[in-house]
Amino acid sequence: DSGVTQTPKHLITATGQRVTLRCSPRSGDLSVYWYQQSLDQGLQFLIQYYNGEERAKGNILERFSAQQFPDLHSELNLSSLELGDSALYFCASSARLAGAPSYNEQFFGPGTRLTVL
Amino acid sequence: ILNVEQSPQSLHVQEGDSTNFTCSFPSSNFYALHWYRWETAKSPEALFVMTLNGDEKKKGRISATLNTKEGYSYLYIKGSQPEDSATYLCAFIRNTGNQFYFGTGTSLTVIP
Numbered sequence: 639d640s641g642v643t644q645t646p647k648h649l650i651t652a653t654g655q656r657v658t659l660r661c662s663p664r665s666g667d668l669s670v671y672w673y674q675q676s677l678d679q680g681l682q683f684l685i686q687y688y689n690g691e692e693r694a695k696g697n698i699l700e701r702f703s704a705q706q707f708p709d710l711h712s713e714l715n716l717s718s719l720e721l722g723d724s725a726l727y728f729c730a731s732s733a734r735l736a737g738a739p740s741y742n743e744q745f746f747g748p749g750t751r752l753t754v755l
Numbered sequence: 756i757l758n759v760e761q762s763p764q765s766l767h768v769q770e771g772d773s774t775n776f777t778c779s780f781p782s783s784n785f786y787a788l789h790w791y792r793w794e795t796a797k798s799p800e801a802l803f804v805m806t807l808n809g810d811e812k813k814k815g816r817i818s819a820t821l822n823t824k825e826g827y828s829y830l831y832i833k834g835s836q837p838e839d840s841a842t843y844l845c846a847f848i849r850n851t852g853n854q855f856y857f858g859t860g861t862s863l864t865v866i867p
C-alpha cells in the first residue's frame with residue numbers, strides 16, 4: 639500500500655458525460671501527478687500540481703482539467719467524454735522536499751478504471 | 756515529440772539468470788530519470804531516481820547506471836527470481852517544463 643488513495647476504483651459512463659476522479663496523496667506529500675494509461679499506449683503524463691499550483695503539463699486534453707485543493711487532495715475532471723477516453727487513470731504523489739520535486743520518487747495510487755460506453 | 760525507448764520490449768529468462776535492459780532518452784536537457792517496477796494488476800512502484808551522469812544505484816539484486824551524455828540508462832537484475840516478473844518502466848524528465856516522458860516498458864518474465 640503506497641498511501642495514495644484514489645476513488646472511485648471503477649467508473650462506467652456514457653459518451654458526452656462528465657466525471658470527476660479523486661486522489662488523496664500520501665500524508666505530507668505536496669506534489670500530485672496524474673497519468674493516463676490506455677490499452678494502445680504507455681503511461682502518459684497529464685499534469686502535475688505542487689502545493690496547490692500547476693507545476694507541469696503533459697498531454698492533457700482541453701476537455702480535461704485538474705486542481706489541487708488546500709488539503710492537498712486533487713481532482714481530475716474529464717468532460718465531453720469520448721470512447722477513446724476509456725483508460726486507467728493513475729494519481730501519484732511525491733515528497734515535500736523543496737526545489738526539485740522531480741528528483742523525488744513517486745508513489746502511485748491503485749488507479750481508477752474509466753470505461754466510456 | 757520526445758522519444759523514450761526501452762529495449763527489449765519483452766524478455767523471458769530462467770530463474771537464476773542475470774539480465775539487463777536499456778532505456779534510451781534524449782541526451783540534451785536532461786533533468787532526471789526514474790525507474791519503476793510495475794506488476795500486473797498493481798500500481799507502478801519506484802525503484803530509482805537518477806540525476807547525475809555516472810550515477811549507479813542499487814537496491815538488493817537490482818541496480819541501475821546512467822549515462823546522460825549518450826542518453827541511456829541500464830537496469831540490471833542479478834540472479835532473477837520469479838517475483839521479479841513485472842514490467843520495468845523508465846521515465847525521462849526534461850529540464851524545461853518538468854514533464855515526465857515514460858518509455859513503453861520492458862516486460863520481464865522469470866521462468867521457475
